[in-house]
Amino acid sequence: MKTKKGSLLLSLFFTLVLPVSGQSGDMASRKLNMALYAIENMYVDKVDENKLAEDAIISLLKELDPHSNYLNKEEVKEMNEPLQGNFEGIGIQFNMLTDTLYVVSVISGGPSEKVGLLAGDRIIQVDDTIISGVKMKNSDIMKRLRGKKGTEVRVKVLRNNVPGLIEFKIIRGEIPIYSLDASYMIDKETGYIRLSRFAATSYNEFMKAFNKLQQQGMKNLIFDLQGNGGGYLNVATDIANEFLGAGKTIVYTEGAKQRRDDMKASGRGNFEKGKLIVLIDETSASASEIVSGALQDWDRAVLVGRRSFGKGLVQRPIQLPDGSMIRLTTARYYTPTGRCIQKPYEKGNKENYEKDWINRYNHGEMISADSIHFPDSLKYGTLVNKRTVYGGGGIMPDYFVPIDTTKYTPFFRNIVAKGILNRTAIKYIDSNRDFLKKEYQNVEKFSQKYQVPENLMEDLLKAAKDAKNSKNIESEEDESEISVTEISPKNDSTEFSEKDMEEYNRSKPLIELQLKSLIARDLWDMNEYFYIFNQESNVFKKAVEIIKKPEEYNKLLKGK
Numbered sequence: 001m002k003t004k005k006g007s008l009l010l011s012l013f014f015t016l017v018l019p020v021s022g023q024s025g026d027m028a029s030r031k032l033n034m035a036l037y038a039i040e041n042m043y044v045d046k047v048d049e050n051k052l053a054e055d056a057i058i059s060l061l062k063e064l065d066p067h068s069n070y071l072n073k074e075e076v077k078e079m080n081e082p083l084q085g086n087f088e089g090i091g092i093q094f095n096m097l098t099d100t101l102y103v104v105s106v107i108s109g110g111p112s113e114k115v116g117l118l119a120g121d122r123i124i125q126v127d128d129t130i131i132s133g134v135k136m137k138n139s140d141i142m143k144r145l146r147g148k149k150g151t152e153v154r155v156k157v158l159r160n161n162v163p164g165l166i167e168f169k170i171i172r173g174e175i176p177i178y179s180l181d182a183s184y185m186i187d188k189e190t191g192y193i194r195l196s197r198f199a200a201t202s203y204n205e206f207m208k209a210f211n212k213l214q215q216q217g218m219k220n221l222i223f224d225l226q227g228n229g230g231g232y233l234n235v236a237t238d239i240a241n242e243f244l245g246a247g248k249t250i251v252y253t254e255g256a257k258q259r260r261d262d263m264k265a266s267g268r269g270n271f272e273k274g275k276l277i278v279l280i281d282e283t284s285a286s287a288s289e290i291v292s293g294a295l296q297d298w299d300r301a302v303l304v305g306r307r308s309f310g311k312g313l314v315q316r317p318i319q320l321p322d323g324s325m326i327r328l329t330t331a332r333y334y335t336p337t338g339r340c341i342q343k344p345y346e347k348g349n350k351e352n353y354e355k356d357w358i359n360r361y362n363h364g365e366m367i368s369a370d371s372i373h374f375p376d377s378l379k380y381g382t383l384v385n386k387r388t389v390y391g392g393g394g395i396m397p398d399y400f401v402p403i404d405t406t407k408y409t410p411f412f413r414n415i416v417a418k419g420i421l422n423r424t425a426i427k428y429i430d431s432n433r434d435f436l437k438k439e440y441q442n443v444e445k446f447s448q449k450y451q452v453p454e455n456l457m458e459d460l461l462k463a464a465k466d467a468k469n470s471k472n473i474e475s476e477e478d479e480s481e482i483s484v485t486e487i488s489p490k491n492d493s494t495e496f497s498e499k500d501m502e503e504y505n506r507s508k509p510l511i512e513l514q515l516k517s518l519i520a521r522d523l524w525d526m527n528e529y530f531y532i533f534n535q536e537s538n539v540f541k542k543a544v545e546i547i548k549k550p551e552e553y554n555k556l557l558k559g560k
Helices: 005-017 023-042 049-062 073-084 111-115 138-145 202-215 233-241 287-297 350-354 356-362 410-417 420-439 443-449 454-469 498-523 526-536 538-547 550-558
Strands: 069-071 086-089 092-097 100-106 122-126 152-158 165-171 173-176 180-185 190-195 220-224 249-255 258-264 276-280 302-305 313-319 325-334 379-381 388-390
Touching: 023 049, 049 069, 049 325, 069 073, 073 086, 092 420, 100 111, 100 420, 111 165, 122 138, 180 202, 180 526, 190 202, 190 526, 202 233, 220 538, 233 249, 233 287, 249 287, 258 325, 276 287, 276 538, 287 302, 302 538, 302 550, 350 356, 410 420, 410 454, 410 498, 420 454, 420 498, 443 498, 443 526, 454 498, 498 526, 526 538, 538 550
Parallel strands: 190 220, 220 276, 276 302
Antiparallel strands: 069 325, 086 173, 092 100, 100 122, 122 152, 152 165, 180 190, 249 258, 249 325, 313 325, 379 388
16 A cells, blocks of 8 residues: 555644644645645646655745744754764864865864874875865765764875875764864953854863863853854753852743743852853854843843844754654743843745844944834843843843954955865965974964964965956855865966955955964864954953953943
8 A cells, every 4th residue: 555655744744743723723734635635646647745745844834934944854964963962974174175185183082083194184085986186075075984983984195295195994983063162261360161052062061161261260251152053942051050040040931832931040050150241243043042141131241242143933843754854933932031032023034034134234233233223112121230121132232342344345255255265274284284383382372473474365365366267166165074165276367456455455454363263273273263363353352351340340230
């Protein structure tokens, strides 16, 4: 007997997952099932029943909120990997340099490090497949390098100053994906922690870094959630719990079919006292907003940066029989004062929702806090100092820092998006790694002494000119184990326009900072990248200034 897979999927969805009540609900379910049955059994041509079901589900979800969506089996796997905190592979980060896989770094303790792969190695062949000089897609390379734990992969490597190819047999293993980008002491009393997402391992990573900083004398903390798009709710509440006293609400959820559910602090936090600043921006979303909103509502932290994204809808994952998934919105997040984190949206109009960041920029919100207007109906009072805060979408910081539009020119955005900036840094490191490691034994000395040479800037400018004529440019793609950029330069590069050069000169200080940060990352790790980059970040510098001035910190915290 033939199984009607598409019909079964929708039948299960409507009759088991989302039971309906009332005559209209019953009628809707019957109409959908009858339509699918008729198509599958009476339609003139053969149909792909699975695709039919997928299309139906996608169409249904499009009419709801912007965050209810459907993921196929592969998309589910891709979504889960960074949140689960690990994947299975050989443990390297790499980039494509002149159509050859270039090892940027080898993950400490991973399979590649154990057999002796080094940063700077070029992987020419994987098993029986030559991957050098063939412009292979990053996804195809990943398929060859990743695989089940315990399986073997053979790679042939070209190493500087070593004749011939070196062959390595690597046994794939479980590779950790870290969500904590950086942690270090800014001064004798102030620590810094940056978290990129709230993954399964994030709380343990946070506490390990936190305890290390406390041992180094940390009394104040700058917690950086800029660019953090969220993750697991329980991880966010666990981290917020470290800062709040017993019984204090961290967040609550509520929906039309879900009653209010409060999550409260246990009172066992390790940093319930001490100055705390949280950094947020327009890309801080969901779990980041839960943490920052709770700390602001309880007057526990000063928030610095720009208004957060405004993602306050709770998605419930609904697993389907073929490994695919529906992420259905079932409730909204509310801060302890009752502020709704979710920004407004029109059902079925995802396009306008996704343009919100552009609209904010065009309205001047990124440049001036005066461009942001909240109605009095969305006014709330914090729970301790009774400061005025606002709901209606996102978390507004206590101290607004505008985006620096003078240095972020179209020229800069293009060289980042096309991978030119990263590519230039890698080529430089490849030629100068030994000298740099010998000259700069630690990041402190590198920070103080190293200056980006003018010939490196000239190389970048030439690469940008060459790329302007190239039709074979792919935007840089960041993966957990791979970052690939393909640029095929031409020899007949043309001079830039006067406008191009003007933008280059305006962005030059930012480009030099990015190059220096990328070089530090490749010499050491991401921790050193942010150690360098933060020194010129306006948001970071303002946070340090506030935390060093008790009167300003207390004034912001008390709203006076």
